Amino acid sequence: MQKLRVLIVDDSTVIRRLLSEALSADPEIEVVGTAANGKIALAKLPQLKPDLVTLDIEMPEMDGLETLTEVRKLYPKLPVIMFSTLTERGAQTTLEALSRGATDYVTKPSNVGSVGAAIQSVQSELIPKIKVFCKRSSPITLSSQKPSMPAMRPPLSSPVTRPQRVDALVIGTSTGGPNALALVLPQIPADISIPIFIVQHMPPVFTARLAERLHQLSAIEVLEAKDKMLAEPGKAYLAPGDFHMTLRRQGTSTVISLNQDAPECSCRPAVDVLFRTASQLYTSNLLSLVLTGMGQDGMKGCELIRKAGGYVIAQDEPTSVVWGMPGAVARSGLAHQILPLEKIGMEVSMLVRQSRAGRAQPFAGAANK
Secondary structure, eight states: OOOEEEEEEOSOHHHHHHHHHHHHTSTTEEEEEEESSHHHHHHHHHHHOOSEEEEESSOSSSOHHHHHHHHHHHOTTSOEEEEEOSSHHHHHHHHHHHHTTOOEEEEOOOSOOSHHHHHHHHHHHHHHHHHHHSTTSOTTOGGGSOOOHHHHSOOOSSOEEOOSOOOEEEEEEOTTHHHHHHHHGGGSOTTOOSOEEEEEOOOTTHHHHHHHHHHHHOSSEEEEOOTTOBOOTTEEEEOOTTOEEEEEEETTEEEEEEEOOOOBTTBSSOHHHHHHHHHHHHGGGEEEEEOSBSSOTTHHHHHHHHHTTOEEEEEOSTTOSSBSHHHHHHHTTOOSEEEOHHHHHHHHHHHHHHHHHTOOOEESOTTOO
16 A cells, blocks of 8 residues: 655754654655755655645744745645644644644644653654545545435434524534634624534643634634633633533523543543533533534534434535544434535524524425535
C-alpha cells in the first residue's frame, strides 16, 4: 500500500526531528521532506507532492500564515495542519489560520517530561488526523464509508413534528468546528429568546479566544462559560478547554457547572456530558446540533435527547470537514434533520420563532435536506 506522504515545515531542528521520528514510526506514513520556513516549503511542494503538510506558525522569512495563504492559492485542497503553541498568541494565530483555510491544528507538546513522551503525545494527536485528512488510507475515514440515505433516516412511523417549544439550544462540534460555528452563530438573531450552550473540542486558552472571535462575528453575546454562571436568553456559552460543562436548575434559573471529571470519548470538554445534563433539564424542549468533528462524541447524548422528546439536527457530509460526529448521529437514526451547514443557523432561528408563536406543524421526510 502506498504510504501517506507528509512534508514537515518548522524552523526548529529539534521539532523537525521529533515530528519526523514520531510520524515515521507509523508504517502508513512517510516523511518525504522537511523545510525550515515557508519559502523553502513552497519551493519543495511541486517536487515532493505531499499528501499533507504540517506547518509551524512562527518562522523566519515567511511565517505560517503567509505560507498558508500562498499554499491555498496554489493547492486549495492540500490538507494543512498547523503546529501551534499552547499560548495566547498561539491560540489567536491558530484561529486566524483556520479562518484562512487551514484544515486543522495540533498543539506542540509541553511539560511532558521526556522526548519519548513528547513523541507519544504527537503520535496520539497528529497521526489520526493525518489518516482522516488523507482519505486514501485510513479505516477511520468516515466519509469513505458512505451510507445509503435510508440508513441515515430516523424511523418515521408517524410524521415528524417540529418542536412545540424550544427552551434551549445545545451544540457539539470538534474538527472544523470554529469555522462551522462562525457560520451558524451569526445567522442567529440578537432577540433569540433562549440560551445556547456549546462544546467545541479545544484546549485551554484556545476556547477563550474562540469565544471572543465568535462574539465579534455574532449578533448574540458569546462567552466562555464560568462555574456557577447563570445562563441568560440570547447568550451563548462555550465550555472552557479541559472542563466538562453541565447544567442544573436553581429555582427558575439554569446554572452552568464546570468540572474536571474523567474524559468521555477521550474528550474534556465532552459533548455527551453537556447533552446528558441538558436532556434531563429541558427534556422535550431541547434543540440540539451536532456539527463537523472526528469521533462520535455526542451520539450517546443525542440518544438521551431523543428519548426525552428533544429535537436533533446533524450537519451533512458534504459540508463537514470530518463527518465523524454528525455521521455517527445520522447513521444511528437519531437526527430529525440532516442539513448543510449554511442552512443550520436559519433553521434554528425558524424553529425557535415558530415554537414561540405556537405554529408547530407536522411534516414528513425531515431527514432530507
